[in-house]
Amino acid sequence: MTSNKVETALEMLNKQLNQPLTAALEVCARCGICAEACHYYVAEPKPENIPAARAESMRQVYRSEHDFLSRIFPAWTGAERLSEEKIAQWAETAFMNCTLCYRCTVNCPMGLDTPLLMSALRAIATATGNAPEMLEMLADAAIEKGKDPEVFLEYFRGSIADMEKELRELTGIPVASIPLQRKGAKKLYVALSGAHTILPVAAIFETVGEDWTLSIYEASNYGIFLGDASRAQTIARRIVDEAKSLGVEEIVISECGHAYYVMRWLAPNWFGDEFTFRVRSIVEVLAEYVEAGRLTLDASANPEPITYHDSCNLGRKGGVLEESRIVLNAVTTNYRELTPNREEAYCCGGGAGLVALPEAYDIRMMAGKPKADQVKHSGAQVVVAACENCRLQLGDLNEHYGLGVGVTALADLVVKAMRLPGNRAAEDHLLTVNASEASEVAIYEV
């Protein structure tokens, strides 16, 4: 007898079966060449950590439902009927054992999109009540907060007013401000929770005389980690509506991989009408400033050996690869690459929401080992990451593996290199994450 959960799961599976998903289910030749592409496998080389094996569980059910030979002779093709246990196993696989980093796809001779399969499994797990509670909570909290912004706006304005004082001290510009939801501004900057993603960028914008305004919403979108299109769209919609109502020319997303990925590459497909504004990462904007000579930078302000971690959502999945290097080469004197890097970079092990899950700590420390080894081999004293989740994970890896490095955002390095009058104060805001700070930030975001 089929349970309700199984029925719902099969319904979700069939609903999601479009061409890309079907191709991903059918094309795998089980050659296993994807094994070392996965940071889980590199950290723990066992067959279940091979991307092809991870997705096989989904293929087994797909075959049992959609393949003639599998229906009459399931043992021949390894087909299996769906059960509640299997759904729970899918949830574990999709949420805990894959960070949707796309590295296996880049390394697959077929170009097989295993992250697409894992996202489909996440959607099924969420629909059947098997998603991690914390991710559901974070997504729902963001949705609730967005329903009536007036409730928190008063408090937010107060925080901004405090931040503006610091901004004036830092920049030495007496009229420097953090304009909130200003109509007609060119750029709408969407930050994350916490001053550390607002103040450095505000200092840069105000120094170059940018025509900008700050969004009242947070960029992060936990709906996407759940594979829940409805929640992801609800969270993204409010930023899109805000941008439209303010008439901005572009949305600039804070240093956050998944927020950029959602807004730049997914959201334009969600709301039926073409965006009247463009979407960029702050990293791209900073690179533009550097190339246009709009920033006066002193690279000697950052003399330590510095390396850069490519966030998967920004880099391999988002195409922001060289912009970060343009900035880094302008603001540092001792920059070195991790090996491998760019589209071949290893995931930090904390992506796709894992860093927000307390129960995932052990697994992400394990999965982050290749990244920790890379950092160690680079000899860097500072690791820059243009993604908040990556920075939190790198901070934890730093602690766990005793790397002895500082972890910081790109904008922080830029502010240092700008040699602003109040730079010492700015340095206090640098996000040099350690494990305790990481958990504080995570809690604050709730």
Place this chain on the structure above:
Amino acid sequence: MSFSVASQILAALAIIFTVFAFGQRLQTFSRLSRPVDQAKPKGSLQTGVLYAYTLGMAPWSKESTRRHAIAYMRGVAFHAGIFLGLLLLIASPWLGGVPQVVRTLLGIGMALGALFGFAGLVLRFVEPNLKALSTPDDYFAVSIVSLFLASEALWLFLPQAQVFFYLVSAAMLVYAPLGKIRHCIYFAYSRLFYGRFIGSRAVLPHSQQGAR
């Protein structure tokens, strides 16, 4: 009716069945929705797709194939042998007048293809990861295709082996749409989707990274 003619008819029917079955699959596939990406591309979709089908397949283009260059090239040679083998099968009724030297060269090619196929089969038995990933379908698929290439090589060397060659070909062709061999028809789509992804985002080829 001689065995030779009967086997030829059987092979011809198998080809018709395979083409029909693959056609059906492709028709079903084409009825599925294909998401249209409305995000403004950063790079060129066409460049990405071209790369995915060409340089992106080169052994030096990705870490996995650099690391497993020999295994990858074995696979490429095996698949190249299969495509040539299928072309020769279709052309086989008209190959009677081909000089023996050409038949021998083609036969060597097919034999190498078979050898690469059987090597893959051995790997599936001995390499722990491959063994863990494999189903009976995998073993059978590699075996029947390798046997097809071996029988073709035998026929090219020894025309008397024609009946055997056609019977093996018919078995392989009938199995193709049913089991793992059918991944071949999805390959082009998978690379297409991959190419569009990396192209629109200007991730690859690297030359696109100048795009803003």
